[in-house]
Amino acid sequence: MADFRIWSDDFPNNGFMPKAQEFADKLFGVDGSGGNASPALQWEAPPEDAQSLALTVYDPDAPTGSGFWHWVVVNLSPQLRSLPQGAGKADGSLLPAGAIQVRNDYGTPGFGGAAPPRGDKPHRYIFRVHALKAEHLPITPDTTNAVARFMIHLNEIDSATYTGLYELK
Numbered sequence: 001m002a003d004f005r006i007w008s009d010d011f012p013n014n015g016f017m018p019k020a021q022e023f024a025d026k027l028f029g030v031d032g033s034g035g036n037a038s039p040a041l042q043w044e045a046p047p048e049d050a051q052s053l054a055l056t057v058y059d060p061d062a063p064t065g066s067g068f069w070h071w072v073v074v075n076l077s078p079q080l081r082s083l084p085q086g087a088g089k090a091d092g093s094l095l096p097a098g099a100i101q102v103r104n105d106y107g108t109p110g111f112g113g114a115a116p117p118r119g120d121k122p123h124r125y126i127f128r129v130h131a132l133k134a135e136h137l138p139i140t141p142d143t144t145n146a147v148a149r150f151m152i153h154l155n156e157i158d159s160a161t162y163t164g165l166y167e168l169k
Contacts, residue, residue, distance in 0.1 A: 002045035004160045006129045010039040010085065017125065017164040020085070023106075023115035030115045030168065038071060038088030038111035039164070043081060043129045047158050050078040050131035054152045061116065061123040064105075070125065071111040072145045073101045074137045074152065087111075100141055102148045109141060114166035122167040131158040 011017045022034025038057075046053060053076040062068035071088050075098050087094040088111025092101055104112040116123040132155040139148050 004043070004045045004047065004129075004131065004158055006041060006043040006127060006160045006162045008039045008041050008127070008162060008164070011164050014163050015165060016122070017114060017166050021113050021125075021164065021166065023113035025106075027106075028115035028117070034113050034115075036111070036113040037086045038083070039127075040085040041083045041087075041127060041129075041162075043160060046078055046129070046131040046160075049133070050157065051135040052076060052132045052137070053078055053080060054130040054132060054137070054148075055083070056126075056128050056130065056149065056152065057111070058126045058128070059114070059116070059123050060126065061121070063117060063120075069105045069145050069149070070113070071101065071104055072148050072152075073099055074139060074148055075100050078131070098136075100137075100139060102139065102141060102143050102145045104145065114164075116167055118168040120167065122165040125164045125166060127162045127164065128159050130156050133157050 020035035024036030026032040057071040090110040106112040
């Protein structure tokens with residue numbers, strides 16, 4: 001049996017993400033020219049007893065005291081094995097039916113790209129696919145990402161991670 005794993009063809013594990021994954025707003029020291037696109041993601045071998053999947057993207061290096069959540073998506077089918085680049089669009093149009101994404105720590109729905117402080121060390125962006133024992137998490141797009149993450153962790157049976165790096169020089 002294969003191990004539960006996640007990967008992206010857009011950048012190597014523990015390698016630097018391209019500008020396509022940079023935040024696309026003139027906040028946080030970025031120039032606004034980033035693509036703000038979630039990368040294409042693939043995964044395989046979730047546990048057979050998984051009833052649904054969730055996806056989170058977290059920067060533990062953000063200077064907030066608690067990190068920074070860039071994307072939280074729930075209610076993905078356990079049969080799903082990939083998401084295309086840009087699936088984290090705010091309107092959710094590239095997500096499968098039934099998937100819900102809540103607001104990220106920028107306060108916007110969907111994926112919020114990388115924007116570490118200019119001159120800081122490279123930040124880690126941890127993409128985690130969570131296998132859940134619940135078929136459907138009882139949240140809405142207005143649920144806070146903290147509550148959504150609580151529900152994810154409460155129902156998690158396994159997870160797989162893939163890490164991208166980003167820095168602004």
